[in-house]
Every structure is written in structure tokens, then in C-alpha cells.
Amino acid sequence: DGGITQSPKYLFRKEGQNVTLSCEQNLNHDAMYWYRQDPGQGLRLIYYSQIVNDFQKGDIAEGYSVSREKKESFPLTVTSAQKNPTAFYLCASSLDGTYTFGSGTRLTVV
Amino acid sequence: RKEVEQDPGPFNVPEGATVAFNCTYSNSASQSFFWYRQDCRKEPKLLMSVYSSGNEDGRFTAQLNRASQYISLLIRDSKLSDSATYLCVALGGSSYKLIFGSGTRLLVRP
Numbered sequence: 001d002g003g004i005t006q007s008p009k010y011l012f013r014k015e016g017q018n019v020t021l022s023c024e025q026n027l028n029h030d031a032m033y034w035y036r037q038d039p040g041q042g043l044r045l046i047y048y049s050q051i052v053n054d055f056q057k058g059d060i061a062e063g064y065s066v067s068r069e070k071k072e073s074f075p076l077t078v079t080s081a082q083k084n085p086t087a088f089y090l091c092a093s094s095l096d097g098t099y100t101f102g103s104g105t106r107l108t109v110v
Numbered sequence: 111r112k113e114v115e116q117d118p119g120p121f122n123v124p125e126g127a128t129v130a131f132n133c134t135y136s137n138s139a140s141q142s143f144f145w146y147r148q149d150c151r152k153e154p155k156l157l158m159s160v161y162s163s164g165n166e167d168g169r170f171t172a173q174l175n176r177a178s179q180y181i182s183l184l185i186r187d188s189k190l191s192d193s194a195t196y197l198c199v200a201l202g203g204s205s206y207k208l209i210f211g212s213g214t215r216l217l218v219r220p
Contacts, residue, residue, distance in 0.1 A: 031206065033208075035210075040212065042114070042197060042211050042212040042213055043154070043208075045207055048207055050206060088151075097142065104151075106151070
């Protein structure tokens with residue numbers, strides 16, 4: 001079955017460390033997105049990519065980086081420059097207006 | 111001002127009640143609108159799209175008023191399983207990203 005897979009489900013990071021969240025899809029979707037959700041809040045767009053080897057900043061890109069070397073993969077790196085990284089991170093992909101979300105990664109800074 | 115605004119709730123209703131959620135959006139260029147349902151610690155899942163003519167899916171009815179930039183969701187005969195957060199979502203004017211409201215929490219009690 002086609003779908004979008006995020007890993008890990010839970011991630012703990014020490015302050016000052018970079019961590020990378022994985023997002024893989026086998027839906028053959030061109031566009032992929034990373035969202036962040038804080039408690040009681042909606043989703044905010046971090047980065048998006050409409051095609052391989054191209055990506056753009058979303059509304060809250062500071063402290064994050066991405067790459068899109070393959071159509072199937074859109075990893076997100078949370079760098080030490082992100083001062084408040086504890087949140088729920090959701091990856092999504094889309095084709096022709098149909099969106100599919102991964103099950104999310106919950107990142108906690110310890 | 112947020113691009114998509116919702117009453118955060120929570121709405122606490124008995125089983126069988128009818129409940130209505132409202133949402134406003136600020137970008138008049140937004141073309142498509144959706145209601146997503148999100149269970150605690152899970153990814154959002156599409157509940158229904160919203161059309162100007164209004165649309166119904168079982169106990170759920172969605173309405174869009176473009177002149178007022180207003181979206182609604184009506185849930186009839188509430189079930190315990192309807193307890194969740196309901197996210198109002200607009201597809202951005204450039205059609206590449208979803209803009210999420212903060213969500214309205216619904217609690218249906220026995």
C-alpha cells in the first residue's frame with residue numbers, strides 16, 4: 001500500500017545537537033511539506049518542496065534545513081539554531097490537491 | 111491576524127447534540143477549503159472538502175460563504191467517537207500549501 005512514513009515516532013535531543021527527521025513516501029507525489037505543531041495550535045509550515053532538488057522556506061524556517069535529493073524523501077534537520085524545537089513534526093505530500101500526512105515525529109529537547 | 115481563525119473551544123456537548131463550528135479566513139485568493147479531524151497525538155485526517163454550494167456527508171455538513179470569507183461545519187447527532195479537534199484549512203492563494211486554523215476541540219459526553 002502506498003503511504004508516507006515518518007521516523008522515528010519519538011525523538012529526544014540534547015540541547016545544542018542537530019537531529020534529522022525522516023520522511024519517505026511511495027505515492028509518487030511531487031510535492032512534500034514539513035509542518036510543526038505546538039500544543040493547542042494549528043500546523044505551521046516549515047519548508048516545502050514542489051519538485052526534486054528544489055525547496056522553499058515556509059513561515060517558520062529559521063533553525064531548520066531540508067534536502068530533496070530524491071522524489072521519495074524529504075528529510076528535515078532541526079539544528080542547534082532552533083531555540084524551541086520541542087514540538088510535533090508532521091510531514092505531508094500532495095498531488096493535484098490531495099494531501100497525505102505521515103503519522104508524525106514527536107521531538108523533545110532534554 | 112491569523113490567516114485562518116477558529117474558536118478554540120472546547121465544545122462540551124452531550125451525545126445526540128448538534129454542534130456547529132465556525133471559521134474565517136483572511137486571504138480572499140484562497141481557492142479551496144477543508145475540514146480536517148485530528149485525534150490526540152495523531153496526524154490530521156481529511157474529514158471533508160467545503161464547497162460554496164454546501165456539502166453533506168452523513169451527519170456532517172460543511173458550508174462556505176465566499177463573500178463573508180466564512181466556513182462552517184455542522185455535526186448532527188453527535189457520537190462519543192466524534193470527540194477530537196477539528197481543523198479548518200484553506201489552500202493558499204498560490205495553491206501550494208495548506209493554511210491551518212488552530213483547531214476547535216470537541217468533547218462529546220455520554
